[in-house]
Amino acid sequence: MGTTLIKNGLLVTSQGERKADILIVDSKIAYISENLDVSLMEEARTIDATGLYVMPGLIDAHTHYHLISRGTVTADSFIEGSRLAAFGGVTTIVDFADDNKISLAQSCEERISQMQEMAIDYALHQGVYKYRDSLEKELEEIKKLGIGTIKLFTTYRDVGYLVEDREELKKVFSLCGKLGLMVSVHCEDDEVITSLSKAWDGTYFPKDHADLRPSEAEAKGIQYVGDIAYETGCPLYVVHLSSKAGLEVVRKLRARGGEVIVETTPHYLFLERKKLEGPRGALYVMTPPLRTSEDNRALQEALINGEIQVVATDHCSFTLEQKLTNPDVRKTYPGIPGTEELLPMLHTLVDEGKLTLKDVLRLTCENPAKYFGLYPRKGTLEEGSDADILLYDPEQEWTLTASALHSACGFTPYEGIKVKGKVVKTFLRGKCIVDGPEYHGKTGDGHYLKVSR
Ligand code: URP
Ligand code: ZN
Ligand code: ZN
Numbered sequence: 001m002g003t004t005l006i007k008n009g010l011l012v013t014s015q016g017e018r019k020a021d022i023l024i025v026d027s028k029i030a031y032i033s034e035n036l037d038v039s040l041m042e043e044a045r046t047i048d049a050t051g052l053y054v055m056p057g058l059i060d061a062h063t064h065y066h067l068i069s070r071g072t073v074t075a076d077s078f079i080e081g082s083r084l085a086a087f088g089g090v091t092t093i094v095d096f097a098d099d100n101k102i103s104l105a106q107s108c109e110e111r112i113s114q115m116q117e118m119a120i121d122y123a124l125h126q127g128v129y130k131y132r133d134s135l136e137k138e139l140e141e142i143k144k145l146g147i148g149t150i151k152l153f154t155t156y157r158d159v160g161y162l163v164e165d166r167e168e169l170k171k172v173f174s175l176c177g178k179l180g181l182m183v184s185v186h187c188e189d190d191e192v193i194t195s196l197s198k199a200w201d202g203t204y205f206p207k208d209h210a211d212l213r214p215s216e217a218e219a220k221g222i223q224y225v226g227d228i229a230y231e232t233g234c235p236l237y238v239v240h241l242s243s244k245a246g247l248e249v250v251r252k253l254r255a256r257g258g259e260v261i262v263e264t265t266p267h268y269l270f271l272e273r274k275k276l277e278g279p280r281g282a283l284y285v286m287t288p289p290l291r292t293s294e295d296n297r298a299l300q301e302a303l304i305n306g307e308i309q310v311v312a313t314d315h316c317s318f319t320l321e322q323k324l325t326n327p328d329v330r331k332t333y334p335g336i337p338g339t340e341e342l343l344p345m346l347h348t349l350v351d352e353g354k355l356t357l358k359d360v361l362r363l364t365c366e367n368p369a370k371y372f373g374l375y376p377r378k379g380t381l382e383e384g385s386d387a388d389i390l391l392y393d394p395e396q397e398w399t400l401t402a403s404a405l406h407s408a409c410g411f412t413p414y415e416g417i418k419v420k421g422k423v424v425k426t427f428l429r430g431k432c433i434v435d436g437p438e439y440h441g442k443t444g445d446g447h448y449l450k451v452s453r
Contacts, residue, residue: 009049057091146450
């Protein structure tokens with residue numbers, strides 16, 4: 001792959017910023033120093049990054065590319081997902097393997113082999129949807145396959161994701177604690193949702209979605225698994241926190257001494273439930289649902305004051321046709337796109353002076369890399385790290401629109417939002433895969449990352 005020198009840029013990582021040049025040799029960052037001179041090196045390519053920021057490639061730690069669920073498949077498969085991610089400056093994703101309830105290793109290996117189409121790097125979280133006597137052995141096996149996190153649900157009994165029995169759930173936490181696996185949970189209490197829908201005499205339009213899955217369900221779900229995590233001495237990773245009520249439970253769990261790591265997404269920071277109204281409301285259906293502007297504000301404040309550790313996207317895209325076909329929100333495929341919008345949306349908080357770019361890189365590079373066992377190979381710019389590098393023009397102004405973005409779903413939930421700052425080049429392990437409007441990513445070039453926690 002050769003030698004590339006990125007000169008005259010401003011290096012920005014979660015640790016700070018400085019003027020320095022980066023020498024990439026093959027797939028790694030070889031040297032970082034001021035005024036590197038490669039004139040004596042034959043075949044060294046020099047890229048002038050004057051006026052640009054040089055940043056680590058982002059990690060989207062929560063994606064569902066090519067998700068087969070509810071009798072359909074999402075719009076962005078591994079090829080489309082890799083491409084849109086690369087344009088958004090994301091060079092690593094962490095996706096999910098479902099639990100086939102027979103063998104976790106088999107489930108995991110199957111997903112890894114499907115994902116060989118990826119053009120950017122990827123790791124996996126492993127779903128666990130059922131307790132069984134063989135679970136300890138199965139968890140040991142997936143750990144050897146490079147898994148660092150399991151994913152549980154406190155809802156979706158209807159699709160078979162819920163481990164119902166508390167004692168069994170507790171055993172899952174204990175086993176993960178013993179083996180050093182992170183436990184991540186989608187927290188919405190199934191009982192709250194089902195009893196509410198039994199008593200419901202309203203309509204089932206998208207506008208009703210937020211009332212059918214209220215924030216109390218999230219709060220109760222977090223409390224439930226937070227208690228189990230505490231009893232078993234295990235850290236808890238809450239995925240896609242959506243509400244102020246949920247955040248308040250996190251605060252209480254932490255005050256008691258529990259280790260709770262919180263992830264949220266751009267849609268819970270910036271979009272409110274009003275979006276669910278009107279003829280295109282179904283486009284904004286995901287679970288948990290969008291909440292109120294007060295919830296948006298509470299999560300933004302929590303992000304600013306350091307109570308939230310990771311921002312990922314839960315990218316799970318369906319086409320306009322898939323989303324809009326059935327007017328009954330109980331039948332709407334849940335999920336929206338987001339990987340490509342991650343950096344531009346978070347950057348709006350930088351423009352408003354609420355976060356620094358370093359904060360954004362802590363939330364999307366350093367922290368996900370650390371929690372998911374990828375640091376310092378990913379998530380930073382250090383000598384020896386993978387050369388996953390973005391050249392970012394901080395002055396470029398543009399508008400998020402479906403046509404300016406690259407998802408195959410045909411829409412963006414952030415349509416019309418004006419943003420400042422754009423990725424102009426993306427390097428994956430030293431190879432330039434996005435150069436302005438051109439995509440040079442290659443199907444199959446992505447590496448499966450075995451994580452070490
Ligand atoms: O609606 C969503 N979030 N779909 C993706 C699957 C999940 O629950 O995370
Ligand atoms: Zn979820
Ligand atoms: Zn998800």
